[in-house]
Amino acid sequence: MCVFCEIIAGRSEASVVLDGASSFAFLDLHPLFHGHVLLMPKVHHETLVELPPELVEPLFADARRLARAVELAMGAEGTFVAMNNRVSQSVPHLHVHVVPRRKGDGLKGFFWPRTKYASVDERNDVASRIRAAL
Numbered sequence: 001m002c003v004f005c006e007i008i009a010g011r012s013e014a015s016v017v018l019d020g021a022s023s024f025a026f027l028d029l030h031p032l033f034h035g036h037v038l039l040m041p042k043v044h045h046e047t048l049v050e051l052p053p054e055l056v057e058p059l060f061a062d063a064r065r066l067a068r069a070v071e072l073a074m075g076a077e078g079t080f081v082a083m084n085n086r087v088s089q090s091v092p093h094l095h096v097h098v099v100p101r102r103k104g105d106g107l108k109g110f111f112w113p114r115t116k117y118a119s120v121d122e123r124n125d126v127a128s129r130i131r132a133a134l
Contacts, residue, residue, distance in 0.1 A: 004093040005044050017069075022055055023062040025098075032099050032107065035074035037066055040095040047085040047094055059096070066098045076100035080107065 006012040008024045017037055018025035025039040041059055045051045051059065067079045080099040086092075101107065117123035 002044060002091060002093045004038075004040055004091050004095065008040075008042050018062060018066065020058075020062055022058045025062070025066060028097070032080075032097075033074075033101075033105065035070050035076070035100040037070055037098040038095045039063055039066055039098060040093055045094045046092045047089075048083065049085065051094055063096050063098065070098050070100050074100040077102050 001009075003012065007014040007026060014026035016024070016026045018039065020042075022042055023039060024042050025037050028036040028038050039059070039062055041051060041055050043055070045055075063081060067081055070076065070079055078101045080101050081096060082099075083094065083096045085094075099107075117126070
């Protein structure tokens with residue numbers, strides 16, 4: 001069983017902040033900043049693509065609630081809300097990071113280098129390929 005499923009089942013310790021009907025959230029053990037929360041569906045799904053449609057809205061409604069709660073509780077100016085799917089996903093159980101933010105906190109936007117499209121044509125080609133995949 002995965003480490004997050006163990007926490008959800010109450011077999012591993014965590015500082016729980018939300019135990020909802022379909023979502024569960026607790027403090028990250030290695031936070032970017034104090035108040036860094038991990039939110040996940042209670043039922044094991046590895047990625048967002050695998051999450052059943054009926055669980056998408058409840059999960060993101062809880063992400064929205066937690067973003068506001070983290071801001072208020074931590075006296076933050078905002079939050080960073082993100083998830084990984086497979087690559088850089090430390091635990092293979094879908095989870096959303098909700099991290100309190102303050103101006104000048106040292107967190108620089110995204111954690112990876114940015115690239116550029118060689119041309120508008122290349123950018124439009126990429127957009128076309130994604131539209132076709134939809």
